[in-house]
Amino acid sequence: MTTRNPAGWLRSVNRLGAIDLQSAFFQSLGRNGRSCSSCHEMGAAWSITPREIQARFDATDGTDPLFRPNDGSNSPRADVSTTQARRRAYSMLLRRGVIRVGIGIPEDAEFVLAAVDDPYGYASAKELSLFRRPLPSTNLAFLTGVMWDGRETTTAFLPPMHAGQSNAVLTESLIRQVTSATVGHAEGLDPTPEQIADIVAFETGLTTAQVRDDVAGYLNADDALGGPRILANQRFHIGINDTLGADPTGAAFDPRAMDLFAGWSRQPERGRVQAQRASIARGERLFNEMPIDIGGVAGLNDALGVTSIRGTCSTCHNAPNVGNHTVTLPLDLGLTDASRRTPDMPLYTLVRKSNGDRVQTTDPGLALITGKWADIGRFKGPILRGLAARPPYFHNGFAPSLEKVVEFYDTRFEIDMSEREKRDMAAFLRAL
Ligand code: HEC
Numbered sequence: 001m002t003t004r005n006p007a008g009w010l011r012s013v014n015r016l017g018a019i020d021l022q023s024a025f026f027q028s029l030g031r032n033g034r035s036c037s038s039c040h041e042m043g044a045a046w047s048i049t050p051r052e053i054q055a056r057f058d059a060t061d062g063t064d065p066l067f068r069p070n071d072g073s074n075s076p077r078a079d080v081s082t083t084q085a086r087r088r089a090y091s092m093l094l095r096r097g098v099i100r101v102g103i104g105i106p107e108d109a110e111f112v113l114a115a116v117d118d119p120y121g122y123a124s125a126k127e128l129s130l131f132r133r134p135l136p137s138t139n140l141a142f143l144t145g146v147m148w149d150g151r152e153t154t155t156a157f158l159p160p161m162h163a164g165q166s167n168a169v170l171t172e173s174l175i176r177q178v179t180s181a182t183v184g185h186a187e188g189l190d191p192t193p194e195q196i197a198d199i200v201a202f203e204t205g206l207t208t209a210q211v212r213d214d215v216a217g218y219l220n221a222d223d224a225l226g227g228p229r230i231l232a233n234q235r236f237h238i239g240i241n242d243t244l245g246a247d248p249t250g251a252a253f254d255p256r257a258m259d260l261f262a263g264w265s266r267q268p269e270r271g272r273v274q275a276q277r278a279s280i281a282r283g284e285r286l287f288n289e290m291p292i293d294i295g296g297v298a299g300l301n302d303a304l305g306v307t308s309i310r311g312t313c314s315t316c317h318n319a320p321n322v323g324n325h326t327v328t329l330p331l332d333l334g335l336t337d338a339s340r341r342t343p344d345m346p347l348y349t350l351v352r353k354s355n356g357d358r359v360q361t362t363d364p365g366l367a368l369i370t371g372k373w374a375d376i377g378r379f380k381g382p383i384l385r386g387l388a389a390r391p392p393y394f395h396n397g398f399a400p401s402l403e404k405v406v407e408f409y410d411t412r413f414e415i416d417m418s419e420r421e422k423r424d425m426a427a428f429l430r431a432l
């Protein structure tokens with residue numbers, strides 16, 4: 001099925017045939033009226049966007065099932081008695097498209113919560129308020145970790161795994177995720193085995209990508225390889241194209257992880273359509289080849305013991321034509337640092353038990369699952385398909401547009417991109 005977005009058209013296809021709108025995915029399973037599709041909408045690449053959330057609020061005075069205080073509002077104790085109160089209570093969801101995920105500090109963590117600055121007066125060591133974007137419930141066959149912090153991943157995935165082929169560990173993780181989502185987001189009882197099987201079969205059958213760019217036209221025309229049908233046949237296994245050469249097939253790392261639009265770089269640059277195609281192709285080359293000195297990234301620089309790694313976007317986004325990381329590798333880009341905190345986000349002060357070190361963060365990420373100091377602020381790099389349909393970006397919705405994503409990287413790693421390079425990169429990301 002094809003849906004419109006500001007850059008063009010997005011398409012979702014289902015391996016099993018037509019997309020079954022009767023699936024339990026679309027049915028209310030709990031007690032608050034929510035279904036999976038309350039937060040995972042086809043037109044938003046199976047996430048949700050502030051534009052559409054605001055429209056839903058306006059159409060229902062903020063009573064659509066999305067607007068529920070358990071995790072939709074800034075605090076579960078927020079006043080939701082009037083439309084005006086609801087507009088305040090759900091301001092994070094309305095403006096940033098984020099859900100409040102509540103996770104406490106593990107008992108045996110290497111750190112304690114020394115101070116909380118929560119503008120909504122709720123968070124504590126028992127339950128930190130973590131404002132996170134719904135990840136797309138599509139293209140799941142390529143996942144190497146489930147959730148931003150990988151917390152629903154039951155064990156490290158084992159090779160080999162091919163797109164469309166069932167993988168026991170991934171399936172097990174997704175089964176767990178369905179139960180957590182039904183009990184948590186939908187405030188229901190445990191779903192039945194039939195409902196779980198239906199939902200997992202539904203979501204794992206989906207493949208989604210941008211299929212048409214308003215200027216460049218069909219993204220699979222004239223030797224280009226965009227769109228969901230080609231993606232559904234993308235070769236994949238855990239560890240494919242591993243950056244450190246650990247691909248189980250023994251193949252060496254190829255930084256040209258994205259290879260969708262090379263065909264468009266060979267065309268004469270005549271007219272508006274050709275110019276846009278050339279720009280997308282240049283953006284893809286930049287993604288694969290533009291040098292980035294990667295420094296200060298926890299999970300990478302500290303793990304390898306090197307202060308700077310000469311890499312590219314594809315060092316981290318190495319899954320061929322998909323763009324996540326092909327082994328579970330959550331990283332800290334610095335998005336949760338106090339320096340990037342905006343006044344609408346809570347700020348947590350963590351103190352390390354062993355030596356009194358302090359750090360301030362808006363979301364400890366993986367550290368809340370492992371209890372490890374070194375894991376503070378680490379999140380997975382998500383799949384980079386269907387991006388144009390689902391702003392804002394990063395786990396906390398920090399970047400309202402793909403231009404701002406590119407801007408972030410340019411500043412963060414002092415790349416010094418030209419204006420044209422930034423435009424090309426954003427055009428490429430929009431075409432995914
Ligand atoms: C209230 C909104 C909401 C509802 C309802 C909801 N989800 Fe989610 N979903 C989220 C958020 C937010 C995340 C990311 C949370 C995180 O990583 O901490 C997420 C993550 C996921 C992921 C992980 C994808 C990945 O890349 O790791 C899957 C799969 C998923 N949801 C499927 C479902 C299913 C199936 C249902 C229905 C049973 C459902 N969700 C209901 C908000 C929701």
Ligand code: HEC
Nearest residue numbers: 294297312313316331335379380381382393394395405409
């Ligand atoms: C050091 C590893 C690393 C490098 C280099 C890197 N990324 Fe990322 N990328 C990540 C991680 C990790 C995330 C998720 C961060 C978060 O949300 O906390 C991410 C997120 C993103 C997102 C947001 C996706 C979404 O669903 O919200 C986009 C888009 C993106 N990266 C594009 C790029 C581009 C373009 C480049 C090159 C200019 C690049 N990345 C370089 C690791 C990296």
